[in-house]
Amino acid sequence: MPGPVDYEKITIAPDPDVAVWWDATKEKKxxxxxxxDCGHKWWPPWPACSACASMNVGWHEIEGTGFVYSxxxxxxxxxxxxxxxxxxxxxxxxxxxxxxxxGSKTRISALMLDDEADVAIGLPVKLEWDDHPTQEYxxxxxxxxxxxxxxAWHFSW
Amino acid sequence: xxxxxxxxxxxxxxxxxxxxxxxxxxLSMAIEAVKNACDDAxxxxxxxxGISSYQIGDSAQGIxxxxxxxxxxxxxxxxxxxxxxxxxxxxxxxxxxxGGYCNNMVIFRSMNGRSGRRMGGQAPGGAAVSxxxxxPPSFDxxxxxxxxxxxxxxxxxxxxxxxxxxxxxLGAIAVAHRKHASLxxxxxxKHPITIDDYLASRWISKPxxxxxxxLETDVAAALIIMPREQAYDMKQPPVYIMGGTARLMADQxxxxxxxxxxxxxxxxxxxxxxxxxxGVSQDDIDITSSYxxxxxxxxxQYEAYxxxxxxxxxxxxxxxxxxxxxxxxxxxxxxxxxEGYTHGISMVIENARQLRHRTDDACPEWRQGIHTYDRSxxxxxxxxxxxxxxxxxxxxxxxxxxxxxx
Numbered sequence: 001m002p003g004p005v006d007y008e009k010i011t012i013a014p015d016p017d018v019a020v021w022w023d024a025t026k027e028k029k030x031x032x033x034x035x036x037d038c039g040h041k042w043w044p045p046w047p048a049c050s051a052c053a054s055m056n057v058g059w060h061e062i063e064g065t066g067f068v069y070s071x072x073x074x075x076x077x078x079x080x081x082x083x084x085x086x087x088x089x090x091x092x093x094x095x096x097x098x099x100x101x102x103g104s105k106t107r108i109s110a111l112m113l114d115d116e117a118d119v120a121i122g123l124p125v126k127l128e129w130d131d132h133p134t135q136e137y138x139x140x141x142x143x144x145x146x147x148x149x150x151x152a153w154h155f156s157w
Numbered sequence: 158x159x160x161x162x163x164x165x166x167x168x169x170x171x172x173x174x175x176x177x178x179x180x181x182x183x184l185s186m187a188i189e190a191v192k193n194a195c196d197d198a199x200x201x202x203x204x205x206x207g208i209s210s211y212q213i214g215d216s217a218q219g220i221x222x223x224x225x226x227x228x229x230x231x232x233x234x235x236x237x238x239x240x241x242x243x244x245x246x247x248x249x250x251x252x253x254x255x256g257g258y259c260n261n262m263v264i265f266r267s268m269n270g271r272s273g274r275r276m277g278g279q280a281p282g283g284a285a286v287s288x289x290x291x292x293p294p295s296f297d298x299x300x301x302x303x304x305x306x307x308x309x310x311x312x313x314x315x316x317x318x319x320x321x322x323x324x325x326x327l328g329a330i331a332v333a334h335r336k337h338a339s340l341x342x343x344x345x346x347k348h349p350i351t352i353d354d355y356l357a358s359r360w361i362s363k364p365x366x367x368x369x370x371x372l373e374t375d376v377a378a379a380l381i382i383m384p385r386e387q388a389y390d391m392k393q394p395p396v397y398i399m400g401g402t403a404r405l406m407a408d409q410x411x412x413x414x415x416x417x418x419x420x421x422x423x424x425x426x427x428x429x430x431x432x433x434x435x436g437v438s439q440d441d442i443d444i445t446s447s448y449x450x451x452x453x454x455x456x457x458q459y460e461a462y463x464x465x466x467x468x469x470x471x472x473x474x475x476x477x478x479x480x481x482x483x484x485x486x487x488x489x490x491x492x493x494x495x496e497g498y499t500h501g502i503s504m505v506i507e508n509a510r511q512l513r514h515r516t517d518d519a520c521p522e523w524r525q526g527i528h529t530y531d532r533s534x535x536x537x538x539x540x541x542x543x544x545x546x547x548x549x550x551x552x553x554x555x556x557x558x559x560x561x562x563x
Binding site: 012075 | 291294310311360363
């Protein structure tokens with residue numbers, strides 16, 4: 001298993017573009033920005049729609065399930081709060097309820113709770129939350145829900 | 158061809174040694190590199206009329222370097238950016254000189270890339286203090302997902318999934334660039350490596366091993382551009398700028414992982430502009446400098462700029478094409494994988510030296526353009542070096558490029 005993230009070493013200090021997003025985590029809600037003019041959803045929460053350039057931005061709460069699109073396994077820690085966590089897997093997760101009009105699916109970066117051996121491209125994942133020791137915000141984590149799902153591809157170099 | 162094709166030239170190049178650590182300021186190193194480039198061209202530092210640099214908040218400014226050297230430039234600017242900035246600033250230089258804003262341009266990069274600010278937030282001594290999570294891009298910091306090895310690894314993992322490249326193919330890049338470094342007296346890592354060495358190197362961030370990753374060094378490097386009419390009076394054979402692209406982007410930015418294919422990188426969008434402006438095709442290119450922050454960044458740009466079919470760059474690099482006596486050698490100085498780290502400018506400088514046929518190698522008369530072409534005697538000069546393609550990389554979604562000729 002990846003070790004614990006040392007959240008004590010990292011502060012959440014949201015700027016105005018992400019304040020709403022972080023406030024929602026207190027209720028364990030994961031929001032995607034959603035254009036109120038054309039319905040497009042995107043990540044990360046830039047303050048304009050990348051499909052129509054509208055700045056009329058709202059929020060869409062995701063169900064918290066998705067599929068691994070790609071991933072890496074970090075062996076050498078770089079940032080202080082991750083020293084205790086290595087080796088850990090960061091995945092890019094494709095969100096079915098982030099599907100857009102052109103058929104594209106919004107993808108997010110996701111810090112996995114699983115060992116590298118249990119992560120593969122194509123596997124289904126679900127959202128969970130870690131607590132922060134000193135702040136009310138919750139920290140999103142993701143977990144594989146079916147390690148034996150068919151069609152999965154695992155890195156084997 | 159473009160309206161300015163062949164009208165401007167690189168006339169001088171220079172650098173400091175690659176150091177780990179330098180124990181010097183970026184100002185001191187920048188001054189040395191600019192002076193060396195002036196000496197190479199046959200210019201006095203006070204003749205500098207335009208000065209530009211790129212940095213990431215980690216370096217001295219052009220106005221400081223000009224002041225220290227007693228120059229009074231008509232243009233001075235420092236751009237934000239790392240890899241792919243050199244080719245962008247070459248385009249700026251050509252446009253500014255053509256417009257009459259200045260008569261020549263020095264471009265430099267000075268960085269304590271190992272002992273100072275390291276890419277991805279790592280401190281010189283190891284893991285760094287984690288910065289607060291504030292803006293949209295810093296979500297990746299929360300996830301411990303900030304270094305180039307981590308970020309580019311996502312695209313490469315998907316590439317492996319989509320195309321099935323083998324580790325021995327990717328490793329051919331590390332082996333080839335190290336072979337070139339073994340012929341470069343300036344290179345940091347000169348001892349040759351084998352594919353077995355590559356495969357045995359430790360994981361940094363899967364899918365990247367240690368020998369997939371470039372070096373970090375403290376160094377400054379500079380080059381000088383001027384109109385060809387003036388270039389004829391300089392000490393060195395001019396290297397003509399045929400065309401390029403200037404920090405061109407893919408359709409979605411670096412932090413947006415929703416774009417169609419993560420490995421459909423910016424170069425795919427820049428290929429037609431680069432070759433169209435330059436008036437040549439891939440077949441005309443003798444040498445390349447495909448940016449090697451990682452083996453993968455070099456690999457994918459062969460596909461992006463049309464030197465290998467989509468999904469087949471592994472076969473291209475494993476064929477020996479990128480080695481010094483291959484069809485189209487890449488990064489003949491050893492590149493960032495083995496010579497040292499400059500965010501790209503040293504790759505353009507090496508191409509300029511190759512095109513002059515005055516590569517600074519072990520040949521006693523290299524300054525006169527006399528080479529043995531014997532690799533066992535340390536000759537690094539390529540026999541046929543008429544046209545070079547510089548393929549800069551910033552991220553998957555940002556690239557600049559230039560085609561140069563002798």
